[in-house]
Amino acid sequence: xxxxxxxxxxxxxxxxxxxxxxxxxxxxxxxxxxxxxxxxxxxxxxxxxxxxxxxxxxxxxxxxxxxxxxxxxxxxxxxxxxxxxxxxxxxxxxxxxxxxxxxxxxxxxxxxxxxxxxxxxxxxxxxxxxxxxxxxxxxxxxxxxxxxxxxxxxxxxxxxxxxxxxxxxxxxxxxxxxxxxxxxxxxxxxxxxxxxxxxxxxxxxxxxxxxxxxxxxxxxxxxxxxxxxxxxxxxxxxxx
Amino acid sequence: xxxxxxxxxxxxxxxxxxxxxxxxxxxxxxxxxxxxxxxxxxxxxxxxxxxxxxxxxxxxxxxxxxxxxxxxxxxxxxxxxxxxxxxxxxxxxxxxxxxxxxxxxxxxxx
Ligand SMILES: Nc1nc2c(ncn2[C@@H]2O[C@H](COP(=O)(O)OP(=O)(O)OP(=O)(O)O)[C@@H](O)[C@H]2O)c(=O)[nH]1
Ligand SMILES: [Mg+2]
Numbered sequence: 001x002x003x004x005x006x007x008x009x010x011x012x013x014x015x016x017x018x019x020x021x022x023x024x025x026x027x028x029x030x031x032x033x034x035x036x037x038x039x040x041x042x043x044x045x046x047x048x049x050x051x052x053x054x055x056x057x058x059x060x061x062x063x064x065x066x067x068x069x070x071x072x073x074x075x076x077x078x079x080x081x082x083x084x085x086x087x088x089x090x091x092x093x094x095x096x097x098x099x100x101x102x103x104x105x106x107x108x109x110x111x112x113x114x115x116x117x118x119x120x121x122x123x124x125x126x127x128x129x130x131x132x133x134x135x136x137x138x139x140x141x142x143x144x145x146x147x148x149x150x151x152x153x154x155x156x157x158x159x160x161x162x163x164x165x166x167x168x169x170x171x172x173x174x175x176x177x178x179x180x181x182x183x184x185x186x187x188x189x190x191x192x193x194x195x196x197x198x199x200x201x202x203x204x205x206x207x208x209x210x211x212x213x214x215x216x217x218x219x220x221x222x223x224x225x226x227x228x229x230x231x232x233x234x235x236x237x238x239x240x
Numbered sequence: 241x242x243x244x245x246x247x248x249x250x251x252x253x254x255x256x257x258x259x260x261x262x263x264x265x266x267x268x269x270x271x272x273x274x275x276x277x278x279x280x281x282x283x284x285x286x287x288x289x290x291x292x293x294x295x296x297x298x299x300x301x302x303x304x305x306x307x308x309x310x311x312x313x314x315x316x317x318x319x320x321x322x323x324x325x326x327x328x329x330x331x332x333x334x335x336x337x338x339x340x341x342x343x344x345x346x347x348x349x350x
Binding site for chain 2: 123142150153154156174178181182183185211
């Protein structure tokens with residue numbers, strides 16, 4: 001009697017899951033080492049989940065992230081005060097209620113964020129020694145970094161959307177950037193390019209826009225939190 | 241020291257299976273050659289090549305430098321046509337400039 005009952009429970013749960021499932025999209029943050037992927041992932045979590053929760057450590061040494069990390073169930077809510085830029089004529093807009101409710105529904109999006117290791121075609125342990133690591137440690141980090149690159153590539157199979165992050169102070173026309181975009185286009189996976197570090201004086205986001213005119217490019221500073229609402233709006237638009 | 245370049249015809253590339261192709265390229269690069277592929281590799285093949293490269297990176301082989309022109313859309317935008325891919329050992333080949341129609345690389349013998 002008991003096993004039969006349990007079986008029915010599982011069946012109905014499966015049926016429920018089948019008819020009411022709405023898969024939460026998994027959004028991968030991709031890009032070259034040091035672009036600011038972890039900084040961006042942390043900022044998203046701080047804004048929408050918990051100010052004290054980090055997905056991982058950010059640092060100036062490349063290949064800081066060597067394992068992909070997923071944070072599930074982040075509710076991107078564009079109505080949050082902390083998301084919006086200061087609005088000069090606040091509170092004086094008598095919007096019809098129905099429209100407002102519809103708008104709000106569109107302005108919320110639940111997603112999983114995956115912070116990935118930086119993609120590279122070469123990893124030289126000498127580069128880590130230049131950051132002050134001992135030879136043994138540098139070699140270990142290089143080995144882990146190669147595994148991280150493979151992991152990031154394998155994750156692409158499970159990703160529903162990509163935020164491709166580039167350092168706006170650097171040349172965007174690298175082969176890894178071109179390859180990520182080419183792969184996403186071939187799979188039909190939506191992609192948003194974020195031109196990061198626009199707080200720096202030599203940032204040139206327009207260079208990125210010129211290099212990849214077929215995709216939306218949002219200039220941001222993940223560190224300073226500049227222009228984040230524009231990125232979240234684009235995410236809500238492309239990733240639902 | 242000399243640097244060898246392999247200029248590989250599209251016919252030869254197309255006669256190979258996908259893994260065979262990547263193995264051929266990586267073996268060439270690991271023995272120090274610059275490999276130029278007429279017709280090039282697709283983005284998917286290039287991603288696979290990075291993956292394969294990463295499994296073989298070690299103290300003597302830091303990896304590859306890769307460049308190429310992005311695919312062009314063919315008839316009715318259906319067929320994606322790759323154009324040219326250049327792959328070399330990362331310790332001798334350095335791309336110094338790249339845009340839509342020009343790639344400049346420096347090759348330094350070590
Ligand atoms: N000025 C400035 N620095 C930034 C910004 N975003 C990230 N950084 C810095 O860039 C460095 C790399 O940031 P990470 O977030 O670790 O970069 P990552 O892309 O995760 O790097 P890997 O994990 O190594 O691939 C750190 O020193 C950050 O503080 C930004 O918007 N502006
Ligand atoms: Mg990181």
